[in-house]
Amino acid sequence: MKKINSMNPVKGSALAEGAVACPAPVSGHTSIQMAHGGGGRLSHELIEKLFFPAFANAALEERHDGAVLDLGDERLAFTTDSHVVSPLFFPGGDIGKLAVCGTVNDLAMCGARPLWLSAGFIIEEGLPMETLKRVVESMRSAAGEAGVQLVTGDTKVVDRGKGDGLYINTAGIGRLNRTGLVPSRIRPGDAILLSGDLARHGIAVMALREGLEFEGGVESDCASLVRPVMALLDAGVDVHCLRDLTRGGLATALVETAGTAGMQFRIDETLTPVNETVRGACEILGLDPLYVANEGRLIAFLPEEQAEAALETLRRFDETGGACVIGRVMREGSGTVTLKSAIGVDRVVDMLSGEQLPRIC
Amino acid sequence: MKFIDEYRDAKAASRFARDIAKTVTRPWKIMEVCGGQTHAIIRFGIEELLPGEVTLIHGPGCPVCVTPLELIDKAVELASRPNIILCSFGDMLRVPGSRTDLLTVKAEGGRVRVAYSPMDALEIARNHPDKEVVFFAVGFETTAPANAMAVLQAARHKITNFSVLVSHVLVPPAMEAILSSQGNQVQGFLGAGHVCTVMGIEEYHPLALRYRVPIVVTGFEPLDILQGISMCVKQLEEGRAEVENQYSRSVRPEGNLNAIRTMSEVFEAGTRKWRGIGEIPNSGLRLREAYQKFDAELRFGLADSTCEEPADCISGLVLQGRKKPDECPAFGTLCTPDRPLGAPMVSTEGACAAYYRYRGNGTAHSTTAGGTKGPDEQRKRS
Amino acid sequence: MCLAVPGKVLSVSGDPPYDLAGRVSFGGIVKEVSLAYVPDARPGDYVIVHVGFALSKVDEAEAKRVFEYLESTEGLDELRGEESA
Structure with a gap:
């Protein structure tokens, strides 16, 4: 056998103090990076530094999933969401279901009952008609389940090569019958509830997208949360704030909400459910399930004494059947989220930087 | 599990x-x-x-942190060529070279694929006989047997449109x-x-x-x-100084002889440059002569270049353990995972990025600025 | 460096030395893995997998060492405690 390593002593010169240079140059962002749309820190920065100052107004200031609009005797919730997913179809859903659920969920998170949707289709030349039909059928079925009507729309076709087959934008309007559910209502002592297991959507899509040969089945959690949320509110639970988990996963939703509310949160890693198969995928890809996308999960902030009642209601529905308490709001503060790790030690949870990519290291 | x-x-x-x-x-x-x-x-x-x-x-x-600037630049150059598909582990995509990173090249239309295994890259080569497929073979001894096997299989099955850009280092x-x-x-x-x-x-x-x-x-x-x-x-x-094996459920004293054999068949030791540290003799692997036809640097005539490494951060000292990440004046201010100065801030397992992400950073985004405890404060608390 | 994860071998196929492969389950995610470097792996064995290659078989007896070590050092502490008492 040939020997690979040698143990030659090393000359000290390359390692002399001060001889060490910085490996990488400064990289400012003069153009849009993928991470600007990734739901993590760069997305957040773009919104805070470009969009908020440009469009500043009271509704925007709430920094919630949708805007709450006061019409005098009536209040509406209004939101929009664009959907780009590759592949268009994935286990447990497709871009059509995603486009409807994403928007109705945003409305529900405001405490509103979703009523009407718009849909804008940006279609790449050459997309099979059959594909579009399947997507539309899926949207119809998702809209029916959520109890909304698709009342207006638009279609544009772009040159072949200028789109991933199909992009869909949806906007939605809902009616608000009660006090808005906003981060500013979160109070110290509130329980933090999570409606089900983490990271399903991200893993289901990534497995397909990266061409990884996963044979075990992981289905996306993509679902409308309208029914359980309405049941929760109708049951009289004094929900302070709701938030659905999207691209940046649980960690990003918590950090953003804590920042907006000006509160300190503490969650317990051992209480956050992750399906065994999803965990397996996260382990081999080197991903942290806290940062992997969900499309049908919410977190709820509500008084601790009402947590049991809320869990009971949520668990009556399949889509929130795995609801559980994962932590609590500790006190007012600057928006730090701490996590009690599996071995019982507290550490700070930060926002995602860039996109999570599979790693070998 | x-x-x-x-x-x-x-x-x-x-x-x-x-x-x-x-x-x-x-x-x-x-x-x-x-x-x-x-x-x-x-x-x-x-x-x-x-x-x-x-x-x-x-x-x-x-391995991501210590891959030298020059090799990232070579990967970037290959990925920018029209007939080449560059395959890489996901980790390498965000690491900046002297001008840009692979993720940006991908955004600009370069063919960059994330591979979970070098064998996936070989499969891509099989399926695209009209393209040149280059695998960015980075890693330590752990990854070398896998990369060696990809080269060996390419030779066995005469897959001539496959090559590797080697940046292997030894511990x-x-x-x-x-x-x-x-x-x-x-x-x-x-x-x-x-x-x-x-x-x-x-x-x-x-x-x-x-x-x-x-x-x-x-x-x-x-x-x-x-x-x-x-x-x-x-x-x-x-007062003892011995080699002990805590990880005996996986590590045998002699190692994995099958893996070492294949690795030695394909690779030999050679001098390598470590990013932020410098050249260390016999600290890396290169293809043996019999396999040099799979060397992407030779195949595509990539010229050797030396990059000036700006001296704004202390990542070299961090990589050698002489400084902690938060002892760097740029940590969390000039240097963040979004705008890394040094490679350890790029890779999720780089010491700086790991510090930043899990231990708080003190200067985070606007909504959490001010009250976040610095790492030292965190430590002393318990 | 070197993310490697233990998984359970479900089945073995292909010809040694180079094409030996196995279906390996990681908590339910099943992936085809090269067994070229661990040719003695059999269904039911756990192997440590890195970038699609099994690098070792997990030794079940050695796997308990961590806990035995803990017991032994704590046992030692108790003994020491008794002696000093």
């Missing part, structure tokens, strides 16, 4: 912590060589369980470089468990002997790392 969950037990972890606290009588500095261990230490908050006497120094064991020469450098602070090592799974532990005996330093080959789960620290501290306290 079996062989994972049982090593993340909170009660056992605190029992280990008590054991370490009882054993230690004075300050010790221990380096975990491997970035995977750094990742676990920070993710699980292991340092908070340790007595103040024990300081962990995060080592250079992250023991890097450990020796650290031990022999001026101002070395490392008194004991946690050895890299997966590197040793491949290579065995024999080559560490001369190091332990020559530099009088205990080396405990250690696994990657919290209890593994705590036991590794416990064993290392016991050696230090008793």
Whole structure:
């Protein structure tokens, strides 16, 4: 056998103090990076530094999933969401279901009952008609389940090569019958509830997208949360704030909400459910399930004494059947989220930087 | 999951912590060589369980962090050529070269594919006979057998449109470089468990002997790392300097002979440049002559270049364990994972990024600025 | 460096030395893995997998060492405690 390593002593010169240079140059962002749309820190920065100052107004200031609009005797919730997913179809859903659920969920998170949707289709030349039909059928079925009507729309076709087959934008309007559910209502002592297991959507899509040969089945959690949320509110639970988990996963939703509310949160890693198969995928890809996308999960902030009642209601529905308490709001503060790790030690949870990519290291 | 969950037990972890606290009588500095261990230490908050006497120094064991600027530039150049598909592990995509990174090249239309395994890249070559497929073969000894197998299989099956851009580094020469450098602070090592799974532990005996330093080959789960620290501290306290194997469920003293054989068939040792550290003799692998037709640098006539490395950050010192990430004036201000100055801030297991992400950074985004505790404050709290 | 994860071998196929492969389950995610470097792996064995290659077989007896070590050091502490008492 040939020997690979040698143990030659090393000359000290390359390692002399001060001889060490910085490996990488400064990289400012003069153009849009993928991470600007990734739901993590760069997305957040773009919104805070470009969009908020440009469009500043009271509704925007709430920094919630949708805007709450006061019409005098009536209040509406209004939101929009664009959907780009590759592949268009994935286990447990497709871009059509995603486009409807994403928007109705945003409305529900405001405490509103979703009523009407718009849909804008940006279609790449050459997309099979059959594909579009399947997507539309899926949207119809998702809209029916959520109890909304698709009342207006638009279609544009772009040159072949200028789109991933199909992009869909949806906007939605809902009616608000009660006090808005906003981060500013979160109070110290509130329980933090999570409606089900983490990271399903991200893993289901990534497995397909990266061409990884996963044979075990992981289905996306993509679902409308309208029914359980309405049941929760109708049951009289004094929900302070709701938030659905999207691209940046649980960690990003918590950090953003804590920042907006000006509160300190503490969650317990051992209480956050992750399906065994999803965990397996996260382990081999080197991903942290806290940062992997969900499309049908919410977190709820509500008084601790009402947590049991809320869990009971949520668990009556399949889509929130795995609801559980994962932590609590500790006190007012600057928006730090701490996590009690599996071995019982507290550490700070930060926002995602860039996109999570599979790693070998 | 079996062989994972049982090593993340909170009660056992605190029992280990008590054991370490009882054993230690004075300050010790221990380096975990491997970035995977750094990742676990920070993710699980292991340092908070340790007595103040024990300081962990995060080592250079992250292949992404030590891949030199020049090679990233070469990968970028290859990916920008029209007929080439460049395949890489996901980790490498965000690492900036002197001008840009692979993710940006991809955004601008370059063909960059994330591969989970080098065999996936070989498969892509099989399926695209009209394209040249280059695999960016980075890694330590752990990854070398896989990359060697891809080359070997390409040769066996005469897949001529496949080549590799090799940036392989070896752990023991890097450990020796650290031990022999001026101002070395490392008194004991946690050895890299997966590197040793491949290579065995024999080559560490001369190091332990020559530099009088205990080396405990250690696994990657919290209890593994705590036991590794416990064993290392016991050696230090008793004045021993031996090679011990904490990760015996995976590491055999002789290593994996099948893997070493294939690795040696394809690769030979050679001088390598380490990003932020410099050239270390015999610290890397290159293709043997018989396999040089699979060398992407030769095949595509990539010229050797030397990049000026700007001197704004202290990542070289961090990689050698002479400074902690938060001792860098640029940490969390000029240098963040979104705008990295140095490679350790790029890779998720780079010491700087791991610090930033899991231990708070003090200067985070606007909504959490101000009150976040700095890492030191965090540590002292418990 | 070197993310490697233990998984359970479900089945073995292909010809040694180079094409030996196995279906390996990681908590339910099943992936085809090269067993070229661990040719003695059999269904039911756990192997440590890195970038699609099994690098070692997990030794079940050695796997308990972590806990035995803990017991032994704590046992030692108790003994020491008795002696000093």
